Amino acid sequence: MSDIQAVDIQAVDTRRPAAPQPADPELVARLAATLDEAALAHRTVARLTDTTELDLAAAYRVQRTVIDRRLSRGEALIGVKMGFTSRAKMIQMGVDDVIWGLLTDAMLVEEGGVLDLADLIHPRIEPEIAFLIGSPLSGTVTPAEAVRAIAGVAVAYEVLDSRYADFNFTLPDVIADNASAAGFGFGTWHDPTGMNLSNLGLLVEIDGRVVASGSSAAILGNPLRSLIAAARLAAEVGLELRPGWVVLAGAATAAMPLPEGVHVRVSAAGLGRAEVTTR
Ligand code: OOG
Ligand code: MG
Numbered sequence: 001m002s003d004i005q006a007v008d009i010q011a012v013d014t015r016r017p018a019a020p021q022p023a024d025p026e027l028v029a030r031l032a033a034t035l036d037e038a039a040l041a042h043r044t045v046a047r048l049t050d051t052t053e054l055d056l057a058a059a060y061r062v063q064r065t066v067i068d069r070r071l072s073r074g075e076a077l078i079g080v081k082m083g084f085t086s087r088a089k090m091i092q093m094g095v096d097d098v099i100w101g102l103l104t105d106a107m108l109v110e111e112g113g114v115l116d117l118a119d120l121i122h123p124r125i126e127p128e129i130a131f132l133i134g135s136p137l138s139g140t141v142t143p144a145e146a147v148r149a150i151a152g153v154a155v156a157y158e159v160l161d162s163r164y165a166d167f168n169f170t171l172p173d174v175i176a177d178n179a180s181a182a183g184f185g186f187g188t189w190h191d192p193t194g195m196n197l198s199n200l201g202l203l204v205e206i207d208g209r210v211v212a213s214g215s216s217a218a219i220l221g222n223p224l225r226s227l228i229a230a231a232r233l234a235a236e237v238g239l240e241l242r243p244g245w246v247v248l249a250g251a252a253t254a255a256m257p258l259p260e261g262v263h264v265r266v267s268a269a270g271l272g273r274a275e276v277t278t279r
Helices: 025-041 056-072 087-093 143-149 170-176 223-236
Strands: 077-083 097-102 124-133 150-160 182-187 203-208 208-217 246-251 263-268 271-277
Touching: 025 170, 056 097, 056 170, 077 223, 087 246, 087 271, 097 124, 097 170, 124 182, 124 203, 124 208, 124 223, 124 263, 143 150, 143 223, 150 246, 150 263, 150 271, 182 246, 182 271, 223 246
Parallel strands: 077 246
Antiparallel strands: 077 097, 124 150, 124 246, 150 182, 203 208, 203 263, 263 271
């Protein structure tokens, strides 16, 4: 058993500061505008931490302000994504903390749909497990409570697109940048009752060629732990995971570059597949 699999559910360390410093609202608004405008213009910006001291609490404020700008353009909040819940991702990106980002309806790609990469800078794709929330979940919850709150579980993929050159960032940078969120999709929802999620084989195929394979065990030993961590993070910022929301538990493998004009299939044992075509 790897040490990540041995992580105790209660011990999952999301390490957000207990008493965040009130960040200068004007600075937060300016940094959020920088990132949001970069995403809209499909171009990268310098790392915020190159010029600004940013702690994790301030970084989350920037993230929330980026999302508020999107909501004011008519997008709706439809869930959250967990990041760096697997060793593979932590190693790939050179960070060592679990983080989260927020998902809006504009990021959702319909199952089997087409994703236009012209809107993105340097997209990557990664295999994930997704949960559909059936009843509100927030705070410290037991695995049994987490399972009861789940209306469905599905195989999923996430499309990442960092607003920093070469995906080169520190933890506050990537938090402010909404954890590199760009798009996501999922397959058919399955009833999680009685399902063992702790060791599902996952495959990513691009045009029929396997480009990544892994196990749901890579996600904190069991993706359920990621959901439990999401509930705790939600409570810390006064949110709850709401019925109908989607929670992406985090990638089970490193992310792969996503080229134009390909067909991607992500499959998980017992959960079927999720597919997307790029152009
Ligand atoms: C940050 C997002 C990490 C995951 O599933 O671990 C993430 C990045 O890799 O750019 O989404
Ligand atoms: Mg991800």
